[in-house]
Amino acid sequence: MSTDLELLAAYKPVIMQDKKEPFIITAMGCTIFRETKKSDSFPKREIVINKKEVDFAIEYAIWYDFDIQHLYELEHVWVYVDYHGRVIKVEASFxxxxxxxxxxxxxxxxxxxGTHPVVYAQPGKHALVPDPRVIRVIPAWLESCQEMAGADGVLVQDMFADQIHTDEDLQKMTxxxxxxxxxxxPSMEFVPFTxxxxxxxxWEELKQSIPDRVNKQIAVIKDYFHK
Incomplete structure (x- = not known):
């Protein structure tokens, strides 16, 4: 395990966030892929390991308690490493x-x-891009942080449907x-968050903790309206 932790630290991404970003990353759930396999935290994709070029890939599942439009957020960075320990490809969720x-x-x-990928997070939404100039072409990137903030309430992913619950009142409160x-x-000035x-x-540790993390924030929201 210590070897894995050293590996995770060695290739950990640097997330560039807006100076006025209200949310911080509180955990990264990591998976090391040494062969082609479907991602558990990003189920719609398979992580392809071309063994001629890639020794392993690390998936960093990046946890935020909030997105500017809904409760909780999970973004991803995938770092592909060759047999000499060099990063040869980086992908990120968008x-x-x-x-x-x-x-x-x-x-x-x-x-x-030399080993830490640098990526930029869309203010509030945290979708990842390689250059902050890209953010300005995203529809409603500014409105989502202001008049459209909170619009999606509590998101409940299928994998947590039996542990996270919402209703119309909670959606409105959120x-x-x-x-x-x-x-x-947003200021559109970016600073590193490491x-x-x-x-x-x-990832399994983070996955197991997610319902508790979300339900704690739900309790905070309910307290906000019942002071």
């Missing part, structure tokens, strides 16, 4: 899909200290809470 993380001007990887407490105007190594964990 609104349910994924993009290659390369410099838009020269197509090269963007790495800090929308109002997010808009009142977290609504903001998660402490002790907050790296296996």
């Amino acid at each position: 609104h349910g899909k994924f993009l290659n993380m390369v410099d838009l001007d020269n197509g090269e990887l963007i790495l800090e200290n 929308e109002t809470y997010i808009k009142e407490v977290f609504g903001f105007k 998660l402490e190594n002790e907050k790296l964990m296996s």
